[in-house]
Amino acid sequence: MNGIIKAGLVGLGKIARDQHLPAIEQTGGIDLVAVASRxxxxxxxxxxxxxxxxxxxxxxxxxxxxxxPPQVRYEAAREAILAGKHVFLEKPPGATVTQVEALITLARAQGVTIYASWHSRHAAAVADAKAWxxxxxxxxxxxxxxxxVRHWHPSQPWIWEAGGFGVFDPGINALSILTEIMPEPVTMLAASLEVPANKQAPIAASLKMASASGAPIEAAFDWRQTGKQTWDIAVETQDGKLLLSEGGNQLTVDGEVMVQAPEGEYPEMYRQFVQLVKDRAIGADIRPLQLVADAFLCGKHCPTAAFED
Structure with a gap:
């Protein structure tokens, strides 16, 4: 494709204003020409x-x-693809695995790009952690x-509804990093999901996973933390320990800080999207979404106290 990509954005909410609009402004090769919002x-x-x-x-x-919200993204993406448009999906890319797989198949058939974005994979230290x-x-x-949750998702009732993911909305960010940096495939073994009495989606989750060679992988997601937020992935190996913190923007190896940088995830995603469109390529790794789906399939549902957001 030659020239500047003329893009339209659907859903002018908090994430669009905080991240997408500034990132598009910073990215060469793409211009925002329209917005659709109720x-x-x-x-x-x-x-x-x-x-x-x-x-x-x-x-x-x-x-x-x-x-x-992911509950309505499938129909919107399908409509855009059938209209011959390239599609950029905010995470999670859809409400179900089969929806996203269908969109990938349709995009290939129509000869357009579909990009399932995972912003946390573009955090400053993720590539270094993967290489290590x-x-x-x-x-x-x-x-x-x-x-x-009250800070990051104020007045967003959809996130507590079926298909809204609950605590897996941020938790899938951790899983997107995990599946990127692990040198082996990851399998979900068991899960425990805490669902408030007045909600349909979990407010907390504990996951038990394993690598292909049997290394245990445990995850704890919780939306009730106040004060300093915690976004940490700790890795033990036969040759040292690694800690990815600050959502992937800080890397510590054996106690020594190796990488520490401010967030710059969304501009990097848009640079990748521009290149994918130029190449008419597909960029849609659904492994993080598959792990979330597996957690819901095998997870034990544990009712917990009502939560007023």
Missing amino acids: NAQADGVNNYPTLDAMLAGEPDMDAVILCQ MAKRKVTRVSIEWRED
Whole structure:
């Protein structure tokens, strides 16, 4: 593809305003020309109430960026692909594995790009952690991903509904890093899901996984943490210990800080998307989503106290 990618964004919520709009502004090769949102408008672009209206009003648009809740993303992505548009999916890429697999198949058939974005994989220290682990035998992994849902997802009832993922909305970020840095495949063995009495999605989860060679992998996700947030992945190997902290932006090896950098994940994702579109390529790794689906399939549901968000 030649020239600048003309993109439209669907769903002008917190993540779009905080991350997508600034990242697009910083990225060469892509311009935002339109936004579709029921309840908000963006400055300096054409605004539409729906994706249908945006597709009709912007016939020269090249790509669609989908930032709405995962429960409605499949139909929107399918509509955009059938209209010949490249598609950028905010994470999680869909409400089910089969939905995303169907979208990948459709994108290939239509000759357009589909990009399932995993922003945490682009954290500053993830590539270095992957390279360090590739040369070593992993013996144990421990993940702690604890944050305050009231801070990160204020007034977002969809996230507590079926298909909204609950605590797996942030937890899938940890799983996206895990599947990127592990030199072996990861298998879900068991899970425990804490579901508030007044919600349909879990507020906390404990996962037991294993690598292909049998190394234990445990993860604890919780949405009730206040104060300092915790986004840590600790790895033990036969030749040293690694800690990825700050969501993947700090790397410590055997107690020594090796990488420490500010967040720059979304601009890197957009640079990757621009290249994928130019190459007419597919960028859709669904392993993190598969692990979440497995946790729901094998997980023991544990009722817990009602939660008022």
